[in-house]
Each structure stands twice: as structure tokens, then as C-alpha cells.
Amino acid sequence: MNDIFLILVLLSLPAIVVGAIKPRWVMPWAATPKRLPAIGLYCAVLVASFVAFGVTSEPQEAATAEADTTEQATQEAPEPEPATIATTEPEPTQTEADLDWGIDRADTLAAEHMPEGQAGFIRVMEQAAADYEEALRQGANDLRLSRIDRQRRDESRQYTDQGHVTDWVGVLDHMGTNREGKAYVQIWTGDMVSFKTWNNALSDIQAGSLIPQDSPIYDALMDLPLDTPVRFSGRIVDEASVTEHGSVTQPEFIVVFSSIEPIN
Incomplete structure (x- = not known):
């Protein structure tokens, strides 16, 4: 037209x-x-x-x-990609398997050397954590939760000599030095309880738990790799958790160590 x-x-x-x-x-x-x-x-x-x-x-x-x-568009349309074949994850290398086995062995070795006083102390902590979590699920108020915390503290005293512990055992979990060159360390015992120093001078003003370089403990720690089963003695002076919940369910006890040595 x-x-x-x-x-x-x-x-x-x-x-x-x-x-x-x-x-x-x-x-x-x-x-x-x-x-x-x-x-x-x-x-x-x-x-x-x-x-x-x-x-x-x-x-x-x-x-x-x-x-x-x-x-x-027809000319530029990409050709369909070939179907991919699903692959399975590679098996853990021998090195990874050895590492897992080594950690398990360290936990087992520490448990085998655990003194009765320490075992009783940890049982009190584990029972208190279970009671605390159950009370939370049932909607308990702060007064009930605080009572559980207080009972835990009172019952655990029978297993220490005014906070002193001797030849307790655990696995060396973490260590390092602060700006002043003093060492800090953390030792795990069981699944929820750890014993440690503060990791900074400000928090450690009253406790004095950091390990100076001229200490025999510092010399002993220098040659120990992490995950080493160790035996330790010292005095429990504080607990590092910020909240009551953390203190009961995963306590981190501050210790002024008098000795730390590997379990042979």
C-alpha cells in the first residue's frame, strides 16, 4: 500500500x-x-x-x-552446556585423619590421668549447666537461675583446697604472648570447662596470671605444640565469663599456674 x-x-x-x-x-x-x-x-x-x-x-x-x-537472538543464543557429572567430595587426606586422631588421643590421654577431685569438679559444672539450660527452657526467672549458679559454686569448693588444684589435667588449646612478652594459655578439660590466664595486662592487674618470660612455666610451654595433653597445678582466682549464662554453661576459670608439663 x-x-x-x-x-x-x-x-x-x-x-x-x-x-x-x-x-x-x-x-x-x-x-x-x-x-x-x-x-x-x-x-x-x-x-x-x-x-x-x-x-x-x-x-x-x-x-x-x-x-x-x-x-x-536466535543466532546469539548460547549452545546448551553439556551436563556435568556430580562428583563426590575427596576423602580426607592422611594428614587430616592423623590430626583428628591426634586430638582424640590427647583428650583420651588427659581423661585417663584425671584425678578424682578434678572429675568431681567437672561433674558439678556439667550438672549445673544442664540444670541451667533446662530452667531456661521452662521460663525460669533470674532468681531461679542465680540459685543454680550459687549452688554450683558452693558444691565445687569441696573439690579444691581453697581454690588450689594439684596435678589436674587437660589439653593445651591456645597460647600466645601479649605486648609485654608475657605468655597467656588456655587448657581445656572435658567438653565445657577450661582453665586459663588472662590474655592482657589490664584484665590481669589483680589476678597476676600472665606468665613472665623468666618463669620455668614459660620455658616448658615454648616447646609444646597445641593439643598436647598436659598436667597443671595452680590456684583458681576468678572466672572470665561476662554473663552468668556463660559462666554456668561454659566456664573459663582464671588460674595462677604454678606448673604446666606434658603428660608422658
Whole structure:
């Protein structure tokens, strides 16, 4: 359809020129053809044909563009990737297996050398933690929870000599030095109880638990790798947890150590 309007546009242009010179040639049906009516007539035909040509061209161009886009998308569509075959995780290396075995062996060795006083102390801690968690599940208030904490403290005193412990055992879990070069250490016993020093001078002002470099304990620790089963003695002076919940369920006792040595 737009081809017809294009032809009319092309014919209107010379008709306007001819109408300005010989109006009778382009208006043979008029009795007295004149230049202005001839020019006006074919100008109107020119404008109408031009507009009609533009209107009919747009849908065709849009269809062509859509077809080109579809073809391009089809050409650019990535080929499907080949199906991947699921692989199983690699088995632990011998080194990892040896490490796990070594940690388990250290825990077992420490447990075998645990004195009765320490075993009783840990049983009190474990029972208190279980009672505390059960009380929380039942919606106990702070007074009931505080009573559990107090009973734990009272019952555990029978297993220490005014806080002093002798030849207790555990596994060397963490150690390092502070800015002053003093050593800090943490020893795990069982699944929830640890004995440690403070790790900074500010917290240690009153306890004095950090180990100076001229101490025989410092010399003994220098050659011990982590996860070594150790025997220790000292005096419990504090508990490091910030909250009552942490103190009962995973206590960290601050100890001024008098000796730490590997279990042979």
C-alpha cells in the first residue's frame, strides 16, 4: 500500500511545477483552469500522500526490525552446556585423619590421668549447666537461675583446697604472648570447662596470671605444640565469663599456674 502513496508523492512534485506553468495540463477537467488552484490541489495531494506513506511504512519497519531481532537472538543464543557429572567430595587426606586422631588421643590421654577431685569438679559444672539450660527452657526467672549458679559454686569448693588444684589435667588449646612478652594459655578439660590466664595486662592487674618470660612455666610451654595433653597445678582466682549464662554453661576459670608439663 505504501508503494501507491510513494508514486503519488513522486507524481505530485512535477504536477505542481507544471500547474504553475500550464494549469490546463494538470486540470483538464476544469473549464477555466488557473495556476493557484492547480498548485494548491497537487500540494494537498503531495502532503496527504507523504503522510500516508509514512504511516504505512512504520508497521512494516517495525515488523522487519522485530524479525531481525528474533533472528539475531536466535543466532546469539548460547549452545546448551553439556551436563556435568556430580562428583563426590575427596576423602580426607592422611594428614587430616592423623590430626583428628591426634586430638582424640590427647583428650583420651588427659581423661585417663584425671584425678578424682578434678572429675568431681567437672561433674558439678556439667550438672549445673544442664540444670541451667533446662530452667531456661521452662521460663525460669533470674532468681531461679542465680540459685543454680550459687549452688554450683558452693558444691565445687569441696573439690579444691581453697581454690588450689594439684596435678589436674587437660589439653593445651591456645597460647600466645601479649605486648609485654608475657605468655597467656588456655587448657581445656572435658567438653565445657577450661582453665586459663588472662590474655592482657589490664584484665590481669589483680589476678597476676600472665606468665613472665623468666618463669620455668614459660620455658616448658615454648616447646609444646597445641593439643598436647598436659598436667597443671595452680590456684583458681576468678572466672572470665561476662554473663552468668556463660559462666554456668561454659566456664573459663582464671588460674595462677604454678606448673604446666606434658603428660608422658
